[in-house]
Amino acid sequence: MAGPMAFRIETAARGRLTVFSLTGRIEKQATAELRRLFELQTDYRSIVLDLKDVSWVDRDVIGFLVRCEADGVKLENCPAYIREWMERDRD
Helix, strand or coil: CCCCCCEEEEEEEECCEEEEEEEEEECHHHHHHHHHHHHCCCCHHHEEEEEEEEEEECHHHHHHHHHHHHCCCEEECCCHHHHHHHHHHHC
């Protein structure tokens, strides 16, 4: 049985971009860790969040992703259901 932190964040450089690849269930506590990692970056526009291997997100994460995009973070491989939820959250 998995513990409460059933997610993983991998960091990689792609030129001047920093790519954070997320895996698993992304819950509210993951956003605190991501914020900490983002603070180490000089420019949010140099951050890419790769959501290809995300299996589930909670409501808090949707709001976090909407704010990330508003701040210039690029979302990559965003599953359609997450994108739809983000669009509804913006309304």
